[in-house]
Amino acid sequence: MPVIESTRAATRWITRIVPVILVGAVSYATFVVVGRVCSTFLINKRREVGAAIVILVLYFILLLLMIATYLRTVTTVLFDTGVVPLGPQVEERKKTESEARRQGRRGTDFESRLYYDGPDLDPDSPGLEQFYTKDVFICENDGRPKWCSECLNWKADRVHHSSEISRCVFRMDHYCPWVGGMIGENSFKYFVQFTTYTACYCGLVLGATASSLHKQVSEGSPLDAHFIAAIALAAFFGLFTFLMTVTSMRYIFLNMTNVDALSSRSKVYQMAVRAPRGTVSTDKFSVVTYPLPKEDEEEEQRNGRFNGDMGAGNRSGAGPARRDDLATRTFAVLKTEPGENPWDIGIWRNWQTVMGTNIFDWFLPIRKSPCANHDSHESFYPMGHVMADVLARYSLSGVAGKDSDSAGLEMKELGRRGSGNLEGVRIGN
Ligand SMILES: [Zn+2]
CATH class of the missing domain: 1.20.140 (Butyryl-CoA Dehydrogenase, subunit A; domain 3)
Known part of the structure; x- marks a missing residue:
């Protein structure tokens, strides 16, 4: 280890x-x-x-x-x-850097970067699937998850890169010298x-x-x-x-x-929220469809086969696609208002996600926090009423309501699961 x-x-x-x-x-x-x-x-x-x-x-x-x-x-x-595990290119980068050092070049200057450290543009980028198989995840403007240019990997929700340990940490809190390391989830x-x-x-x-x-x-x-x-x-x-x-x-x-x-009053979260297939970009939000199209599909997209207006990922309102159409998932890119905390699920459940669901867990250091489990298909961490507010603000309930395909049904189910992750989300009602 x-x-x-x-x-x-x-x-x-x-x-x-x-x-x-x-x-x-x-x-x-x-x-x-x-x-x-x-x-x-x-x-x-x-x-x-x-x-x-x-x-x-x-x-x-x-x-x-x-x-x-x-x-x-x-x-x-x-x-x-x-x-977060280091991306597969990290080893390669280390080699390039040590090679450069041997040759007496300096690779630290931004101008002379020896490698590309931006997001992996491959539609089948390893790890991407963990995001679009969920119903919500934090994303960039193009609908892709956030990317760490140090770890060369995708950053899940609430992951932050720590320069202290040079790694991306889940639900990072602070570096504590008293316990000798990074406190995270x-x-x-x-x-x-x-x-x-x-x-x-x-x-x-x-x-x-x-x-x-x-x-x-x-x-x-x-x-x-x-x-x-x-x-x-x-x-x-x-x-x-x-x-x-x-x-x-x-x-x-x-x-x-x-x-x-640190930024609780001004922070705006941008998230990709699963929408029914057929949801199209509007002047208020854009949509992205996963799996992202491969290059040839993108070409077709440019030639007007797909009627979207967004970059790589958009295939909104798509007709037959090369990739298995049934396996595609459409997401709307939405923003919270400044200062809204999508993770707040109420005092009692906030307590339980960290301290555990029974009294022994609260007092004894035996079992990990429930929030360290990211297996849910809904989101990396349970989301609260802010999600419902955001959907209502973008009038997405109406869009989902008219839809009858499987994704739409899933969205409706999502709304009914009151005790589930997206508590209070009411789509299609
Ligand atoms: Zn990182």
Whole structure:
């Protein structure tokens, strides 16, 4: 299994030093809470055995949960980051670049790029099928999915390229040096569990040491310097993890990531939404039909055999085609309004897509988030009411309503599946 780490040497070093710091801090906190607070102060000096037992039980439960979620997060970010595979041309590009370096040429200058890094124009481009077999996907103006010119591969919905690890990451959140890697959809749940348990753990350490210090002050007995040091440590890490937890919880309830949040007020999503065959481009939207036509078909298209007006992909209102006509799927290219979040499916379901559908999943770092499963034929991630609003805005319900072919029926079914991905979408009613 390849390890995915930062491409920067300095960051890699930091991520190796951090666990040592954390182990040191936790060992010290254990020494203070178990040794000084519970054993020396509460049990031996004040005979408060009950209070000491409560603190010890809570302490070790939280410590165990904190360690478990930390290890789960670290191993996930390193070994199961959730990255898009590199495109087949990446190896070729590496060879070209190393060849160029040997010859003393510089390939970094945009002018002297040694390779084409734009979208793969082959209609049968590997991976393209994963998009047009769904009912909705995020697309470019020409109806093709987004393309990563670094990974030389198609970018699924909510995928972002991270320059830190030089890979495209599913539902990318942020690079976290504390856990040594990129937090994405595979690790976000474990990460939130880790920050939550750590905040609770720090709260307990803070409470136990601060109350003991308070008792020493009121007794007028000499103060334990370890209590003061532990209070400072717990306050620092506690505040930090508490703020991380609050921010992450907010993103979970809104179905956003740190990356989404950067442009949440202005972001416009452009998506290819499956429409009935025969849907034609209008002045409001264009259509694209998959599989994209091969070159000879494109030629025919130019000669007027197909009555569309869009680039490579358009075969709207098509007659018999070379490719299996029944297997074609037509998509309308539609846009959201700025700031609309198509992934928001309501607080409760937003929570479930990340944290899981049962209470054990919420608390234990065992099963991956349901949103990491992209097998649905509807979309890469469930979509909410924004989809319905967008379709209504483009008056697509009317278009679909008049259609009676199989795609049209599918669209209608899509509308009826209230609890499905495209909740609330009503086409053809
Ligand atoms: Zn990429």
